[in-house]
Amino acid sequence: MTTLTEKGARMTDQPGPGDLVVLVPAAWKEVFRSVPREFFIPDSVQAGPMGDEPSYWVDRTEDPDRWRAAVYADTTLLTQIADGTVELSEDTVRTGAPSSSSTAPSLVGEFLDLLDPYPGDRVLEVGTGTGWTAALLSERLGADSVTSVEVDEQVSKVAADHLEAAGYRPNLVVGDGLAGFPQGAPYDRVHVTCAVREVPFAWVEQTRPGGVIVAPWSPVQVRGHKLRLRATGDQAIGRLHGGTAFMMARSQRPGYPSPQGESRESEARLDPMVVTSAGPGLEMVVAALLPGVVVNGIGEGDDRVGLHDPVTGAYALAVRPENGGAAEVTEYGPSDLWSEMEAAYLAWVGLGEPELERFGLTVDAEGRQVWLDQPHNLVR
Template identity: 55%
Template sequence: MSTRPDLLSVVAAPPEWADAIRAAPRKHFIPATALATPVNGDPGHWIDRAAGPDAWQRAVDSDTTILTQVDDGDTDLTPESAPTGMPTSSSTAPSVVVDFLRLLDARPGHRVLEVGTGTGWTAALLSARLGASHVTSVEVDERVAAQAAANLRHAGFAPGLVVGDGAHGLPEGPLFDRVHVTCGIREIPYAWVCQTRPGGVIVLPWAPVRVGGFMVRLDVGDGCAQGRLLGDTAFMMLREQRFPYPPPRGERRFSTARVSPCEVRDAGRGVEVALAALVPGVLLNEFDATTGGLRDAEGNYAAVAEDGDGEYAVTQIGVRDLWTELENAFDTWVGWGRPEARRFGVAVDEQGQHVWLDTPDNRVTGGFGG
């Protein structure tokens, strides 16, 4: 007799979402072969339902993100490709799914737009809770959308499914009570605000400077939405907001850093929010005790590394002095009293996206560079 735990024994869910998980078992949305990555930090491992059905089911019923696509489907997902291909679709770890559904606070009678259908599991959970006629899900990838539609049919759910760019929402659709976003966002589209009724809610993973971002719940008013950063998260990026890696443009310039990589690394995530506001359009590389760097979409780069004499050598390429901009933003953040990420929030209106500190009327969006 199997002693395998079910999903609800390992993931805490409020009663209404526990009922939805029972009504829409995750197993209907997981492919026969995939790469499973537990959230507890255990190594990722390949699962194969035919070769190891018990191990496959254990992964499905655990708090595990399961990779279902690499390279937008242009590379077959195999044990050889998974470590090297760019992850482009997955079934998110159930604890993260439940966290976002809690924030969404969707209730019977609400109409929900989901941006990013993926495997279809979250659309099924929403359908189980609200009724499929109240759920519309948009997916940009035709192959992912087709598989999600098949998964949903097999599981007995029929929400509205649209193949299209979720960055634009559903322009011809109704006003929604809730917008549920399942991909990382650098710049929150105003279209989502326009398509949400005043008093509605948008939840999303906001990732302005790297893939690891923040959980955000935006409360929608008349022409504006705003909300505080609520915790860490990481999702694959919205396709049109993936950060490019253009070739460097311009001559190299050399200098010595005032702020070391370890200072940036150890400052906490509040400095990342300050950088998103004050050094717009940049992506941070990994920072450790001796090295770090950042780039933008126009071929501007900056890298810093310890030179062996206790100094940190800076190399900058392009028309922007990105490391200088980072140092200025760091100084500004220090002058604010080194606020943690939880003191920041984000607002979206017809002028675009704005970062605020402590209160929505204290906007800090600006820039030190071009």
Template identity: 45%
Template structure:
């Protein structure tokens, strides 16, 4: 089936559904030349925000397939690192590769601003679409795309070849970069990052730009744009939101029970965990910076109503975690805390500190990456949290 007549118009509209005119003509031209449908498999799992996921199959319902590919929605292309077929997706599943939302793809390329002749490292090949777009923008001979999963990389190579493109494809852990074909003028990252690898900074030329989906731990994920300085550091600001699957080498270990019963504590909290879940991205950044803790939320039915659980954990020690539970009609909320670190209390103190600071917006936060690690700052690099 040929692309519907309005497909390209819909795809270009999906690049920027809320802010007309923000996407550069260079990025739009890349999408016209290397369109998304060349990189979406026959079967995919559409994961729309706030709605139930649904399967698309080009062979059985081509109209629905084209509608999804020309939309703003992300399309999952692999589950559980390839162990679970898309058609057998359980109600709660682990996505491990996808075709990202065109709006997010375009936003990242806008911030990256690659130019012809620039050397670009693309971390997380996935379907190959961003590697293809970067090939159009910088020249395919200048693009190096690294993917940890051999099967995913092989499929991307087929997609790129069908589009007439052959960038350098590498299989390996993107956190290590790929120094053999550096140094780089641009690094483009398509997987969630908690700890920003200094290897990327080392493999860049001065004035290079790195754009990545940054998930420091608590709450929302963020789009981060860094510039590499001449002193071997990188520095930049949060430039928006961005939710991506985590880099496999940076996935958190599952929470687990402690071995000692005395390490458990149960008490009540007046703060509704739903309020913490609904905090602004600025509050999430402040809590991440001040505590280094990770959070995730589960909502599910119970009896005639619904309850919500917020987990808070120490990413460096799976024996330290807490869970706060909201149930309808309650004015105080059960907290079950585990380990020798009072993680729930730390979150509450960090939230109070964010309020004291004047409730700064996410755009007020920035990051400096050095050989010794990552520093999060507020307003200016000297004001480290």
């Protein structure tokens, strides 16, 4: 069991490791007790919003009690912006794009519970981050059973220091985790800590038949879903287990370049608010019928929907007039994305407006296929 260093010692009236235990599944409580989160958090971080409270900057040297309260709160802590090209500070955090963090403990627990490793299992972790989840896995399975891949060399170095201080030495690799780490394959479990739009087949290839892949899957927009797949050898099949939001894997960030070429104006057949007020099951039909297209607005009940294809550069924006009537559509590029969005929505209605939980995913060498209720019932 890990012990706290003098720097990590705490008073009995301050928050500490035990405060996280109530947030996590029963099977992981002792592990969370044994691996204090504070070992893996920098002195200065941005604490994410909780409920109606806004995010806030906290510095251990200036206010150690507030820092500790943030560390042992159920909130995500931002630890890097702009891929490390800009130093994290109270000023820069307002303008820099988040690129690394320590995920909220309850969400960490949910993903580890879905992973459900057995004693003796070998785990590939994609995205070392601060090193905390690598330590949790090491505590559960033994550090020799854990390989963690991080794309950012500096992030990996800091995580190695954190893990060393906490007493864990898993195999740390600097590289693109979307390629996995074939040198250590096969793995019994693959634990992914960054969102992906497309699930790499490399993960399937490197997972032992019967093994499990758990990842945040965000095929359509920033918000995504907890995905659990079971490998069968030449493919992996699984379902969604509720919503989530993670930073996108760097090589799968869609980018948002300015629209190019002449614009086209038209009127929409479909009210954008019908789309933005639809259930999350619509996202799965969009993912199936508009693969790779980024959609902004689903589930937000807004008066507009934006679509962008990062590959072709196609762009569409449909805006509902304030007083109702036909929405105005502006499009650029080689395809009519709004017409495709309307067709996807009507296809979802034609299926009976199924809820998210009825959908699943199959990943094989040809890519991924979305299905409804059963793997043979593909959404085409």
